[in-house]
Amino acid sequence: MFHNEIPQLRQQAYVNGKWVDALDKSTQSVFNPATGERLGAVPQLGVQQIDDCIEAAEAAFYHWREVPVRERCALLTAWFNSIKAERKRLARILTLEQGKPYAEALGEIDYAASYIQWFAQPALLDIGAALPYGQQPLDMLVTSEPVGVCAAITPWNFPAAMITRKVAPALAAGCTKIVKPAPDTPFTALALAELAAQVGIPAGVLNVVTGDAQVIGERLTQSSRVRKLSFTGSTAVGRSLMAACAPTLKRLSLELGGNAPFIVCADADLDAAVDGAIAAKFRNAGQTCVCANAFYVADSVYDDFAQRLTDRVQQLQLGTGDQPEVTVGPLINRAALHKVEQMVTDAIQHGGEIRCGGKRWRDHGNWYLPTVITEVDASARCVQEEIFGPVAPLVRFIDSSTLLQQLRVQHAGLAAYVFTQNIEQIQRFVRQLEVGMVGINSGLISDAAVPFGGIKASGMGREGGRQGIEEYLETKYIKLNN
Numbered sequence: 001m002f003h004n005e006i007p008q009l010r011q012q013a014y015v016n017g018k019w020v021d022a023l024d025k026s027t028q029s030v031f032n033p034a035t036g037e038r039l040g041a042v043p044q045l046g047v048q049q050i051d052d053c054i055e056a057a058e059a060a061f062y063h064w065r066e067v068p069v070r071e072r073c074a075l076l077t078a079w080f081n082s083i084k085a086e087r088k089r090l091a092r093i094l095t096l097e098q099g100k101p102y103a104e105a106l107g108e109i110d111y112a113a114s115y116i117q118w119f120a121q122p123a124l125l126d127i128g129a130a131l132p133y134g135q136q137p138l139d140m141l142v143t144s145e146p147v148g149v150c151a152a153i154t155p156w157n158f159p160a161a162m163i164t165r166k167v168a169p170a171l172a173a174g175c176t177k178i179v180k181p182a183p184d185t186p187f188t189a190l191a192l193a194e195l196a197a198q199v200g201i202p203a204g205v206l207n208v209v210t211g212d213a214q215v216i217g218e219r220l221t222q223s224s225r226v227r228k229l230s231f232t233g234s235t236a237v238g239r240s241l242m243a244a245c246a247p248t249l250k251r252l253s254l255e256l257g258g259n260a261p262f263i264v265c266a267d268a269d270l271d272a273a274v275d276g277a278i279a280a281k282f283r284n285a286g287q288t289c290v291c292a293n294a295f296y297v298a299d300s301v302y303d304d305f306a307q308r309l310t311d312r313v314q315q316l317q318l319g320t321g322d323q324p325e326v327t328v329g330p331l332i333n334r335a336a337l338h339k340v341e342q343m344v345t346d347a348i349q350h351g352g353e354i355r356c357g358g359k360r361w362r363d364h365g366n367w368y369l370p371t372v373i374t375e376v377d378a379s380a381r382c383v384q385e386e387i388f389g390p391v392a393p394l395v396r397f398i399d400s401s402t403l404l405q406q407l408r409v410q411h412a413g414l415a416a417y418v419f420t421q422n423i424e425q426i427q428r429f430v431r432q433l434e435v436g437m438v439g440i441n442s443g444l445i446s447d448a449a450v451p452f453g454g455i456k457a458s459g460m461g462r463e464g465g466r467q468g469i470e471e472y473l474e475t476k477y478i479k480l481n482n
């Protein structure tokens with residue numbers, strides 16, 4: 001593996017086709033969450049530089065939207081091919097700044113590239129129509145047009161996929177994009193922008209700005225030139241950004257926090273349920289918006305499932321992402337580690353019994369041991385709130401009707417998982433779970449071809465699938481003649 005050697009990193013922002021420093025030369029450092037080593041730094045762009053970026057993206061929009069769809073899609077395909085060719089280097093950068101195991105980072109690079117490949121299909125934009133209600137044929141027409149300059153603010157947990165999931169549909173639709181990546185993980189975004197520039201995506205079409213989140217967020221939300229904001233991150237920040245966008249009535253896509261129930265019914269295939277649990281809970285050390293949060297297990301199979309899950313969890317390997325045998329990396333920072341520790345303490349105070357893990361791996365680094373907690377009361381924080389760590393609390397349930405009533409009051413509504421072989425159970429859960437996505441006997445649901453997103457406190461809008469392109473289009477109706 002690469003033993004955490006630091007590859008060449010772009011340590012400047014990318015604005016209007018140029019690599020730029022902050023005018024006052026201020027920077028913010030980026031660290032390896034596994035070792036604490038400083039990887040490099042990126043500029044803290046000032047207000048004027050953000051405003052200049054918005055102006056450049058607007059100027060570029062009026063040209064980019066006139067580029068024929070097939071030419072835009074050809075450039076996206078070239079970008080896709082360049083990412084695939086550079087996947088190992090990109091994965092090394094991702095692992096170094098985010099911490100996930102290299103194998104997972106390779107998977108994320110491929111997943112991120114698949115969004116570009118998906119939206120590089122001109123047919124996705126074939127959504128005009130001639131309405132048959134006029135006096136003459138073809139005198140009532142409906143077409144779609146690009147929204148305009150779009151901003152994207154993205155999280156640290158998937159520093160490649162959360163970028164391409166927002167950039168690809170925007171550029172395919174004819175929009176231009178300004179991306180503000182998370183301060184913990186800017187290098188992956190900048191490396192993707194570098195490849196976009198190399199394949200010929202014009203200046204101003206894709207921009208990556210770095211610096212103070214509040215400062216950049218204020219400029220992007222306050223500017224009437226920015227017609228849309230796509231945000232992925234916590235519900236709290238999503239709410240504040242939504243309010244900030246109200247005065248300029250921006251289009252919004254909000255992919256916010258999750259709290260996915262993982263339901264194991266009495267008739268579940270327990271081996272499949274344990275496989276699904278490992279995939280849904282421990283991917284990215286549990287730092288995934290669609291991670292299984294709490295496990296609701298039918299009383300009659302609770303002890304059997306708990307033991308099987310514990311046995312599998314104890315086989316997970318912790319370490320730095322460059323080690324090939326590692327399956328669980330560190331949490332993103334010390335604050336995340338403290339939050340998980342507090343959640344586990346609270347679970348124990350609510351009757352929880354630690355079956356494995358239950359503490360940090362070692363004093364240095366941000367690892368938390370993969371943990372299974374049984375007999376947790378449903379009122380515990382780890383059941384009511386998003387854990388965002390490798391902790392699996394197990395709650396007993398007696399009947400599905402009571403469980404569904406309990407789950408209905410949850411604020412989040414992103415994803416849910418149900419393991420059962422009974423079609424009536426499947427129909428009941430699919431119908432009554434108040435979420436945007438449901439995995440039935442599956443712990444891995446994400447794909448570029450599906451409308452990814454949630455409801456309630458998990459946000460609005462969809463990314464991926466056909467729905468994902470419509471987030472970047474406005475409908476125009478044309479009446480011809482009389």
Ligand SMILES: NC(=O)c1ccc[n+]([C@@H]2O[C@H](COP(=O)([O-])OP(=O)(O)OC[C@H]3O[C@@H](n4cnc5c(N)ncnc54)[C@H](O)[C@@H]3O)[C@@H](O)[C@H]2O)c1
Nearest residue numbers: 154155156181182213214217233234237255256257258289
């Ligand atoms: N629904 C999804 O698809 C999805 C995907 C990934 C993460 N998430 C959620 O994101 C959270 C974890 O990610 P996070 O810690 O990076 O979230 P976060 O909300 O703290 O940060 C997300 C992004 O917002 C920026 N930001 C923070 N405050 C801001 C402000 N006031 N103005 C402008 N920008 C601001 C951050 O710099 C970062 O780039 C979890 O709740 C997770 O569930 C959701």
Ligand SMILES: O=C[C@H](O)CS(=O)(=O)O
Nearest residue numbers: 157158287288289290446
């Ligand atoms: O954290 C949430 C992301 O959307 C991850 S994924 O799309 O499920 O890989």
